[in-house]
Amino acid sequence: MKIMLLYGTETGNAEMLAEDIMAELEGEHEVECRNLSDFGPAEFDARRLHMIVCSTYGDGELPASAQPFAEALKAAAPSLSDIHFAIFGLGDSEYEETFNFGSKGLAELLVSYGAVQVGERVTHDASGSDMAEDLAFPWAAGIVALAEQKIGEAV
Amino acid sequence: MSRAVAIVGSGPSGCYLAQALLKADPQLRVDILDRLPVPYGLVRYGVAADHQGTKAVIRQFERLFERQGACFVGNVVVGEDVTLDELRQAYDAVVLAAGLSGDRALGIPGEHLEGVHRAGYLTRALYEHPDAEPLPQLGRHVVIMGNGNVAIDLLRLLAKTPGELAGSDLGPVPTDWLAGSGVETIDIIGRSPAADAKFDAVMIKELAKLEGVTIEVVGAGVSDDDEGAKKIAALDAIHGHKTGSRRVTFRFGLTPVRLEGKDGRVGEAVFQDANGGTMSLPCSAFITAIGFEAAAGLPRDELVGCAAELELGVLADGLYATGWFRRGPRGTIPDNRADAQLLAARILADLEASDTGLEKPGRHAFPQWTAAVCYDDWKRIDAAETASPPQDRCRVKIPSREAMLALARQTKEPDL
Ligand SMILES: Cc1cc2nc3c(=O)[nH]c(=O)nc-3n(C[C@H](O)[C@H](O)[C@H](O)COP(=O)(O)OP(=O)(O)OC[C@H]3O[C@@H](n4cnc5c(N)ncnc54)[C@H](O)[C@@H]3O)c2cc1C
Ligand SMILES: Cc1cc2nc3c(=O)[nH]c(=O)nc-3n(C[C@H](O)[C@H](O)[C@H](O)COP(=O)(O)O)c2cc1C
Numbered sequence: 001m002k003i004m005l006l007y008g009t010e011t012g013n014a015e016m017l018a019e020d021i022m023a024e025l026e027g028e029h030e031v032e033c034r035n036l037s038d039f040g041p042a043e044f045d046a047r048r049l050h051m052i053v054c055s056t057y058g059d060g061e062l063p064a065s066a067q068p069f070a071e072a073l074k075a076a077a078p079s080l081s082d083i084h085f086a087i088f089g090l091g092d093s094e095y096e097e098t099f100n101f102g103s104k105g106l107a108e109l110l111v112s113y114g115a116v117q118v119g120e121r122v123t124h125d126a127s128g129s130d131m132a133e134d135l136a137f138p139w140a141a142g143i144v145a146l147a148e149q150k151i152g153e154a155v
Numbered sequence: 156m157s158r159a160v161a162i163v164g165s166g167p168s169g170c171y172l173a174q175a176l177l178k179a180d181p182q183l184r185v186d187i188l189d190r191l192p193v194p195y196g197l198v199r200y201g202v203a204a205d206h207q208g209t210k211a212v213i214r215q216f217e218r219l220f221e222r223q224g225a226c227f228v229g230n231v232v233v234g235e236d237v238t239l240d241e242l243r244q245a246y247d248a249v250v251l252a253a254g255l256s257g258d259r260a261l262g263i264p265g266e267h268l269e270g271v272h273r274a275g276y277l278t279r280a281l282y283e284h285p286d287a288e289p290l291p292q293l294g295r296h297v298v299i300m301g302n303g304n305v306a307i308d309l310l311r312l313l314a315k316t317p318g319e320l321a322g323s324d325l326g327p328v329p330t331d332w333l334a335g336s337g338v339e340t341i342d343i344i345g346r347s348p349a350a351d352a353k354f355d356a357v358m359i360k361e362l363a364k365l366e367g368v369t370i371e372v373v374g375a376g377v378s379d380d381d382e383g384a385k386k387i388a389a390l391d392a393i394h395g396h397k398t399g400s401r402r403v404t405f406r407f408g409l410t411p412v413r414l415e416g417k418d419g420r421v422g423e424a425v426f427q428d429a430n431g432g433t434m435s436l437p438c439s440a441f442i443t444a445i446g447f448e449a450a451a452g453l454p455r456d457e458l459v460g461c462a463a464e465l466e467l468g469v470l471a472d473g474l475y476a477t478g479w480f481r482r483g484p485r486g487t488i489p490d491n492r493a494d495a496q497l498l499a500a501r502i503l504a505d506l507e508a509s510d511t512g513l514e515k516p517g518r519h520a521f522p523q524w525t526a527a528v529c530y531d532d533w534k535r536i537d538a539a540e541t542a543s544p545p546q547d548r549c550r551v552k553i554p555s556r557e558a559m560l561a562l563a564r565q566t567k568e569p570d571l
Contacts, residue, residue: 010489011212012171057489059357059385064489092208095357096364126208127322 008054008066046082055090060098081114092126159517165189166196168478169252175499204325229528245520257450265414270421274444283554294439301444302345302352324550349375350383359389367399447484532563
């Protein structure tokens, strides 16, 4: 399957995780990995699965590298009804009230333009004991399996 | 032929720079020098012990040494063990990412009194920096002067009950020191109005979780400005938070004028308010958290003063600066990342343009660095620190340089 792996990051953790996911999936799939700061809403592609890894910063906000993308998306207000995406969040439960709001907000934004979310959003907690990849690899494998059916049907 | 880059300082700026350089050109030889036997600068010794999530960037930096090929050269002081000129001879590029570890002085009468402490001195002692001095007696009434995130870190740690430090890497000595501090009141003073305070609103919000305090906010005021309004809203929200007897009071718009004391010990802090009036607070300890400046060692003022393009991080031909050393003591970990990524692009372009065809020796020019600590040595120290921490701690730092070096030099036992 063709996968566009996108990350939104502030201190680089999401980038590292995206690279790790890419290394996991590359053997069997065609994966391109990009910073959300280098991705425009016009580049969404109905034949690909878009996998997003995104952290949260400030007070429940999107990390710096995802902000221009979110702005561009709001400005373009495209119809994304044939676009499939899945999202994994990085956050820290020290920030109780806004835990993983970045990935949550981004998912809601995409859905509001009609994009189809594949699988559940899974989140990592920097204050927890799990390694991000231990959650993200099974998530990625599950998402890809789901998406193969969905996108296969759609195209 | 591969080019050699020396980065002086293994804090976030140095590590992010190495990461960006090696990502773009995996062939580069990148050595990261540090005066300490242990890496990561203020991520280890500045970021608060109870903010372990923020320290998670260390996983990226580990990868830098474990997979990207960067080399850690610890326990080498640039300016003492090796001169800057010697480094510049041996490497194609030298980058100063040495941070700013000197505490700024307030410059008011009475600052020399006993009981007056500076934030860097205190945080180094709390986080067991090998060069730290012993933790001082604070007494019952603490005044913290300053309104940055560092001031809030200190306030939070002093205000926490022992149970609230679970999960941190605060060591046994600082833990006992905090538990037995006997601090009854903490006044935290900002020179500016609350709206212009340097702290982030989330740092204030976090205080709403404190379990043993009564918080009062005096004169937070109002603001039309978005950022200012956020801070004021956060302060308003914690005003009246009451979970215990330790009193925390926020005051704004007060300029410190002098410190007074008896028998050489501070007893009172005198301020001027916005209307020119005078107010004073009794205090047994006065902590200044008003920023940092260059410490002795590298001649920063001189180097930065005659920089070719300081904004871009270029000090001279083949000599660069990044992070706090370049920008001054402002900005968080992500700011250093952005700074480092820009500088990496510049260094790569300069290396490209200056290719002489001659291979520089890098660290091999310095066989005398026999006491240097490499990454594997550090991993032994790291393993010792994380092997068996108490149940409510994630790590027990080794506080002395001697003990660190002893572990570093312990070679692996041969397999029987
Ligand atoms: C108390 C405190 C708490 C903070 N908390 C946070 C936080 O929670 N979140 C956040 O984002 N930011 C925080 N910051 C800011 C953050 O720490 C800085 O932005 C960042 O560390 C600056 O990185 P640096 O690499 O420039 O300097 P540093 O981290 O200071 O690293 C400099 C390194 O250079 C080494 N060095 C110095 N001189 C020499 C020499 N002559 N030879 C060899 N090596 C040398 C030092 O040993 C050190 O390892 C905090 C800062 C402080 C002071
Ligand atoms: C200043 C700051 C603010 C943060 N705010 C939040 C937040 O509101 N909610 C959350 O879940 N995580 C928050 N985090 C945690 C980060 O999302 C977490 O550390 C993540 O691993 C960072 O990934 P990145 O390096 O890709 O940006 C914050 C971290 C910092 C340092």
